[in-house]
Amino acid sequence: MYRYDEFDQQLVNERVKQFSGQVARRLSGELTEDEFKQLRLMNGVYLQLHAYMLRIAVPYGTLSSKQLRMLAHIGRKYDRGYGHFTTRQNLQFNWPALKDVPDILRDLASVEMHCIQTSGNCIRNVTTDQYAGAARDELEDPRIVSEIIRQWSTFHPEFSFLPRKFKIAVSGTPDDRAAIRVHDIGIQIVENDRKEIGYEIFVGGGLGRTPMVGKKISDFVPKEDLLAYLEAILRVYNMYGRRDNIYKARIKILVHEIGADEMRRQVEAEFAEIRKTGALHLPQEEISRIEAYFRAPAYETLPDESTELNKAVLADPGFANWVKSNVAAHKMPGYAIVNISLKPIGGTPGDCSSDQMDAVADIAEKFSFDELRVTHEQNLTLAHVRKKDLHTVYEALKAHDLATANVGLITDQIACPGLDYCALANARSIPIAQRISERFADIERQHDIGELKINTSGCINACGHHHVGHIGILGVDKKGVEYYQVTLGGAADEKTAVGDIVGPAFTEEQIVDAIETIVTTYLGTRKQGERFIDTYRRVGIDPFKESLYATH
Amino acid sequence: MAQHTRKGAQFQAVTANRLNDGIVVYLTAGGRWSESLQEAAVAEGKEAAEALLARAEPAVADNSIVEPYLFEVARDEGGIRAASVREVIRQAGPTVRLDLGKQAELPDVHR
């Protein structure tokens, strides 16, 4: 994985010094809260319901074991012994004291981590596929270009005060696991007829109050021009994005108002000008330098079949279920990708204790080249595990309550912090996810239902991706009482779609039964082997509406 | 932030977060900031509420608390109760982690 050189480290150290100074000025009263708020919001420090919240960047979701151990340490020393992995592959702590934040930042900097641009109206942490470097159909490791973008966007002098936050995601495979079409910019790595690698560009996707699917504005941007092209998009946005209304300030609104064709024209015009200067031309030397950090680890030559694995699958049904749902195909024979579910039945999606972090760090060190990933579905991934080690890894995970066999199944839900933690929330999200998880705990039933994504947000900001859940749940507030609105048919993959609202909202007491009704309706309607989302696309919303509201 | 204020609420109290650690606090009748809702001063009627909120200003000025605001409460045998789900959660802690927050530290939170 990428390692800092003297330049990277110096910049992070200088940022720690700068922010520590700002905290000191606030605590001494030199800065008012109004002045400080915009400064802390440029460094991931929010004031939440119970305390401050600190968001730590996990660039493109990759962590070394050492880094994860440091996060565990910070959780223990400065927080309450746990952290929350988010849909943007970051980590949030829910209870840090403001006065401790400078110390936390110093600890982070010692392992090449930081909170830079994890909030504020700037270019945020770039996210990507958790299977980067391990997926079979990958054209190129998306972390290479993600790292190039990380550097270009860090302390960008022109784009640090954009109309609104700006999120970029990259996918290196045709199967999109990074939800690139619901990002401000989505980058799909592609290959042209001449076998050259380049980038397909989507702009204007986003969730929140006005969900939109990104529009393609370029089929192929050559490698050496990517930064010039991104700078062109950002400049058009910085100049013309709306600043009169915070709800209309995202680039999706600009693209929607002027249209994708006009957006393309403006970006191309700006791109042509920027390209002329040559300043952002990416030299092959630099691409190669960064590529070298993401070179394949020292794989062993192994037979693809593992007799150890086959035996264990037969002997241990729990393990067999886990292999079925949590293990994915690897590009190398004899290797597999392991997904670690952070969704134990009845647990909080994305939460991970410091002890669990230490355990995962140890397992990653021993069995997956000392490195792991955070997924946008709030799970963790070990990208390169030998098949013959799978059972040992499973046992080690199980000892820390980390072997829930549900990845991709109905209890593998995304949920935002909601009203249990979030100051902006209208309703709780986590307890809803927990009740649903308990209702569908039976593993046989989960496998029978198959792939089904339920996403819950506690307000319209959509941090829990509810618009793009196959089933989406949105918490709303009706006169101080929590209600839940349901959408169906959303998806965040290569066939991204925003879900349709099924009808009037449900109470906290009704919502789990409503989900069960939806599932039962699907089971009664599906054709052999048909996933929920495919059934929905085939039959539409009406059968679900009928079964949900007919008897009410 | 939909839930905490309600126009025409009869009883209100003032809450804020402490600057240096962010912990939720309530303004008491004696002008202190307590971690417990049960020690909060309760104002009846709009004018008394505005006056109570004004008494938070010195603590904002001396940088001990941030973002003070009024929220609706009720009184019953059990003491002071927050009216909205949001404020109930603030005075107790996350409903999904009963081992954390004031519910684990103070004897008199309510749900």
Add this chain to the structure above:
Amino acid sequence: MQLIRNGAFVEPDFPSVADDEALPEGPAIVSLERWQAEREALRARNTPIGVRLKSGQEPSVIADDLDMLAVVALELPIFRNGRAYSYARLLRERYGYKGEVRAVGNVLRDQFHFMIRCGFDALEVADNITPEIWAENVGVFSYSYQPATDGREPVLSLRQRLAQRAAAREAV
């Protein structure tokens, strides 16, 4: 209000003149509207003149007038409105403007570094800004990842030079 030009605290000059105000003796800054309405008269004064662009008034509208202007003042109505950073870069890099680009309005110390990088060479700042505060904030980061107007060598090319030097040493 104080004026910092090329890193030095200087006596404020080029006062901003409202549209319904008479022009003072000597240099001044007028709005874009006044410039467009009174261009010939303003040029005939034979006194240096500047134009003030509001957020939303792009530099392209004065691209052809730039050699007549001593100052282009870019308004920051509120610190979080960052349009002027793009305007400054366009003035310098696209239109080759060599005169003064001045930041006026809500300019925070935490923005000095970015503004200088984008081609501003003069900043109107609050009275509590001291030369120490200026120096600390303008120099907050020793390196830059991306090329901008200030011509600072980006990290990428520093790295290449280091690599070349290392290669040369090895070759010896």
